[in-house]
Each structure stands twice: as C-alpha cells, then as structure tokens.
Amino acid sequence: MTYVEGFVLAVPAANKDSYKAHAEQAQPLFAEFGVARMVETWGDDVPDGKVTDFKGAVQAQDGETVVFSWFEYPSRAARDAANAKMMSDPRMKDMGTSMPFDGKRMIMGGFESLLDESDGARGAYVDGFVLPVPNDNKEAYRTLAARMAVKFREYGAVRVVESWGDDVPDGKVTDYRRAVKAVDGENVVFSWIEWPSKAVRDDGWAKLMADESSKPDGEMPFDGKRMFWGGFEPILDR
Known part of the structure; x- marks a missing residue:
C-alpha cells in the first residue's frame, strides 16, 4: 500500500512562479531518493472555517496562499x-537556503494508507482534507470512507485516498495535531480526492449533496467541526 508524506504550507501569492520553479528543481532529486510521485497543489477554493481551516493550520497571512x-x-x-538521504545530501542543504516560503510554518507528517480507490488516472483538480479521528474509531472511519469513495467515484472522481497518521511529529510553530485541535486518543487523517477538472468536481459535489443515499447513517466516527478542506489546482505532478 502507498505510504504518504503529507505537507501543508503557506506561500506568498507573489511567489507562485518561484515556488513552482523551486519544486520543479527539487523533484528530480526527490525521485532519485525514492519518491514515486510528487504532487504540489495551489489553493483555489479554500474556505474559512468556524473552528479550523487550512489557513489557520499554517498561520497564513494576508497575501499568502495555502499549498497542499x-x-x-x-x-x-x-x-x-529517502528522508535519511535528504538529510545527508549537500544538494538539499543548498536548496534550503533559497526557499520562497516560511518553512517554520510548514506542517508535515507520514501517513499509512487506509484506502486508495483509483482508475489509474491522475486528477487535474484536488480536494484536500485534514481531520482528527479517535484511534478507537479507525475501522469505523475506514468503513465510512470506503462507502463514500464509491459515491465520489460514481460522480466523477478518478482517485480517493485516505491515510492514517503514522509518523506525525509535534512542531515548534505549527503541526497537524494543533491544526485540527486533536485531543488525547485522536489521530490525524490526511486525505484527498482527485478529479479530472474543477467543473467535474463542482458537479460531483452537487450530485453528492443531493443524493440521499450518501447521507450519514448514524453517528459520524469523527468530529466534523474540526475537519477542514479545500479545493486545489495542481502546479506539479510527477
């Protein structure tokens, strides 16, 4: 099963081109180290939340955009x-001196696959999610995610991925647990849905919301008020 290293960061909108160039420069090196696929997506439809949201997760400032x-x-x-090679390779140190974003506010972690439903295609638009789930509800969450993945695929999604926190460190400034206000006994889920286009995504969500069979059957296995999500445009996918 796929193992995921997930990142969320804030990048000045004015630095979009330089960020993309930075990622493109780094990708061949990461591939050399063992990264099978590297995806960078730029915030496009990232709403403010009442309790948590992507912007708060990375303390985004005016003029900054969230990258998932x-x-x-x-x-x-x-x-x-791969991480061991990254830490020891001098090329990485040289690259770290010119980052077009504040690395101190970037959050990252390692996640093991809970679910990966795909038709083999890569998406041209991404919905990203981060949420807290009680450890005791892991299997209940997996069951719910599998049921919803069928619906997302029915309405046009090309891939649905759910990944469970495995190596999610505490940060000095930001981290995943703080981002979702996780409490003792909860883990963090990092997930995404890939769509062939934003139009298909918008249409798919409209159909899903109108579909009575997609409504929750009983109590949800997580606190939806602390889940946050957003729509993102891929700027690199290799």
Whole structure:
C-alpha cells in the first residue's frame, strides 16, 4: 500500500512562479531518493472555517496562499530511507537556503494508507482534507470512507485516498495535531480526492449533496467541526 508524506504550507501569492520553479528543481532529486510521485497543489477554493481551516493550520497571512502537497512511496521503509538521504545530501542543504516560503510554518507528517480507490488516472483538480479521528474509531472511519469513495467515484472522481497518521511529529510553530485541535486518543487523517477538472468536481459535489443515499447513517466516527478542506489546482505532478 502507498505510504504518504503529507505537507501543508503557506506561500506568498507573489511567489507562485518561484515556488513552482523551486519544486520543479527539487523533484528530480526527490525521485532519485525514492519518491514515486510528487504532487504540489495551489489553493483555489479554500474556505474559512468556524473552528479550523487550512489557513489557520499554517498561520497564513494576508497575501499568502495555502499549498497542499504530498509525496508517495511504496512503503514506510522507502520513505525513511529517502528522508535519511535528504538529510545527508549537500544538494538539499543548498536548496534550503533559497526557499520562497516560511518553512517554520510548514506542517508535515507520514501517513499509512487506509484506502486508495483509483482508475489509474491522475486528477487535474484536488480536494484536500485534514481531520482528527479517535484511534478507537479507525475501522469505523475506514468503513465510512470506503462507502463514500464509491459515491465520489460514481460522480466523477478518478482517485480517493485516505491515510492514517503514522509518523506525525509535534512542531515548534505549527503541526497537524494543533491544526485540527486533536485531543488525547485522536489521530490525524490526511486525505484527498482527485478529479479530472474543477467543473467535474463542482458537479460531483452537487450530485453528492443531493443524493440521499450518501447521507450519514448514524453517528459520524469523527468530529466534523474540526475537519477542514479545500479545493486545489495542481502546479506539479510527477
């Protein structure tokens, strides 16, 4: 199953081109280290939330845009080996001196796959989600996610991924647990849906919301008020 390294960060909107160039420069090096797929997506439809949201997660300031990104690996072992190479390679140190964003506010973590439903295509628009789930509800969440993945695929999604926190560190400024106001006994889920276009995504959500069979059957296995989400446009996918 795919192992995911998930990232959320704030980038000045004026630095979009330089951020993209920075990511494009880094991608061949990451691929050399073992990253099977690297995706960078730029905030397009990222709403403010009442309790949590993407902007608050990374303390985004006026003029900054949220980036939702991830690396895919074939296993945790492959990810750990890649990270060890990144930490020791002098090319990475040189790259770190010219980052077009505030790295101190970036949040990151390693996640094991809970669900990965795909038709093999890559999306041209992404819905990203971060949420807290009680550890005791892991299987109930997986069951719900599997049921909803069928619906998303029915309404046009090309891939649905749900990943469970496995190596999610506390940060000095920002981190995933603070982002979702996680309490003792809760873990963090990092997930996304890939769509062939924003138009298909918008139409798919409209159909889903009108579909009575997609409504929750009983109590949700997580606190939806602390989940946050947004729509993102891929700027790099290799």
